Amino acid sequence: DVHLVQSGAEVKKPGESLKISCKGSGYSFATYWIGWVRQMPGKGLEWMGVIYPADSDTRYSPSFQGQVTFSVDKSINTAYLQWTSLKASDTAIYYCARPVPAAEGGHFDFWGQGTQIVVSS
Amino acid sequence: SYELTQPPSVSVSPGQTASITCSGDKLDDEYASWYQQKPGQSPVLVIYQDTKRPSGIPERFSGSNSGKTATLTISGTQPMDEADYYCQAWGSRSGVFGTGTKVTVL
Numbered sequence: 048d049v050h051l052v053q054s055g056a057e058v059k060k061p062g063e064s065l066k067i068s069c070k071g072s073g074y075s076f077a078t079y080w081i082g083w084v085r086q087m088p089g090k091g092l093e094w095m096g097v098i099y100p101a102d103s104d105t106r107y108s109p110s111f112q113g114q115v116t117f118s119v120d121k122s123i124n125t126a127y128l129q130w131t132s133l134k135a136s137d138t139a140i141y142y143c144a145r146p147v148p149a150a151e152g153g154h155f156d157f158w159g160q161g162t163q164i165v166v167s168s
Numbered sequence: 169s170y171e172l173t174q175p176p177s178v179s180v181s182p183g184q185t186a187s188i189t190c191s192g193d194k195l196d197d198e199y200a201s202w203y204q205q206k207p208g209q210s211p212v213l214v215i216y217q218d219t220k221r222p223s224g225i226p227e228r229f230s231g232s233n234s235g236k237t238a239t240l241t242i243s244g245t246q247p248m249d250e251a252d253y254y255c256q257a258w259g260s261r262s263g264v265f266g267t268g269t270k271v272t273v274l
Contacts, residue, residue, distance in 0.1 A: 091266075092254050094262060108263075158211055
């Protein structure tokens with residue numbers, strides 16, 4: 048069975064850095080893209096971008112380019128989402144999910160449980 | 169940037185049919201997929217490649233895509249189907265989600 052398990056909730060102050068994780072199991076982690084999705088409080092889903100673990104090829108949504116960084120450690124089947132200087136507006140739930148190739152529709156067939164991030168002074 | 173537009177809310181009586189639309193300029197060239205999200209839970213894929221249902225999704229969920237509008241239909245809607253629904257498609261170089269529709273089963 049495919050599983051994506053995310054790291055736990057975080058409470059941070061503005062200006063702090065943060066790296067959250069998403070560990071995949073039950074499939075060949077390196078050969079499937081991993082995506083990140085933001086959901087701000089009471090709001091809809093936002094497509095942030097994807098990363099391909101085999102070669103770290105990365106595609107960011109224009110809205111998130113330069114705001115966050117994706118990375119992977121394929122030796123431990125784990126993807127990361129990182130901020131260098133958090134803002135209050137980064138408060139949200141962040142999901143990792145496994146997308147199929149864009150030519151097949153790019154839909155997310157498996158999702159992590161989400162990581163709640165609260166940024167407050 | 170590319171946008172997918174959904175109605176904010178749809179109300180339906182139990183046993184009736186609910187239809188949710190998703191409009192976008194590239195939908196005549198791209199597949200649409202649909203997700204169900206209940207409060208406090210991760211989204212669940214209910215339709216992919218316009219019309220296909222993943223294993224375990226009830227047959228009452230169906231999808232279509234014609235012109236620039238994709239549609240999710242829930243036939244014989246049950247109280248358990250009350251949730252938020254999001255469409256998704258692929259834009260020029262990135263994916264995009266629709267604005268979301270809250271389905272209320274009255």
